[in-house]
Amino acid sequence: MSVFVLDTSAILTLLNDEDGQEEVISLLDQARDGAAVIYLPFMALMELEYLLLRKASHEETQYLLALVQAWRLQKVESDETWGHRAAEVKAVTSLSVADAWIAALALLHDARLVHKDPEFEGVPGLQMLTLPYKVLGD
Numbered sequence: 001m002s003v004f005v006l007d008t009s010a011i012l013t014l015l016n017d018e019d020g021q022e023e024v025i026s027l028l029d030q031a032r033d034g035a036a037v038i039y040l041p042f043m044a045l046m047e048l049e050y051l052l053l054r055k056a057s058h059e060e061t062q063y064l065l066a067l068v069q070a071w072r073l074q075k076v077e078s079d080e081t082w083g084h085r086a087a088e089v090k091a092v093t094s095l096s097v098a099d100a101w102i103a104a105l106a107l108l109h110d111a112r113l114v115h116k117d118p119e120f121e122g123v124p125g126l127q128m129l130t131l132p133y134k135v136l137g138d
Contacts, residue, residue: 002036004129005106007099007115008047011068013131020116020131027114027129031072039109040073043101082108093122 004027014024030036048068052061069075076082082101085108090100103123106113113126116133120126 002030003039003109003111004036005039005041005102005109005111005113006044006073007102007113007117007120008044008051009116009133010114010131011044011048012051013116015064015068020133023129023131024114028071037111038071038073039105039111040068040071040075041102041105042075042077043098045069045075047098076105089123092124093119095119095123 006024010020010024012018013020014028027036027038031038045065045068049061049065052064056064078101082104085104086097086101089095089104089107090097093100093103095103099117099119102115103113103120103126105111106126107123111127112129113120114129114131116131118130118133120128120130
């Protein structure tokens with residue numbers, strides 16, 4: 001069975017109808033059919049909430065959060081082991097604290113991280129499914 005971790009950028013790819021949304025939809029279909037497990041880190045959900053709140057009303061934000069949480073995902077809250085792994089990732093990379101948590105979850109579960117962020121490429125041992133992203137100036 002395939003195992004994935006969704007980064008905030010992957011969720012936004014689907015919500016914003018961006019390039020790469022087909023891959024995210026395919027993964028959600030696989031999870032629905034029992035062919036994949038998709039983890040949703042608490043940190044990705046928090047990032048999603050604050051980003052939505054910057055652009056949408058509280059009501060719309062709550063609606064979109066509920067929509068995402070209705071997907072067939074396994075929400076993962078922090079624990080000590082994950083926290084230590086996130087600290088190890090942060091110590092050897094230039095990732096943000098949030099991204100270190102998200103990458104560490106993928107490493108702990110031997111999962112592929114679904115994302116659009118080129119900064120993840122510097123994480124040793126991280127398996128990735130990189131969605132299309134635009135480089136500034138393209």
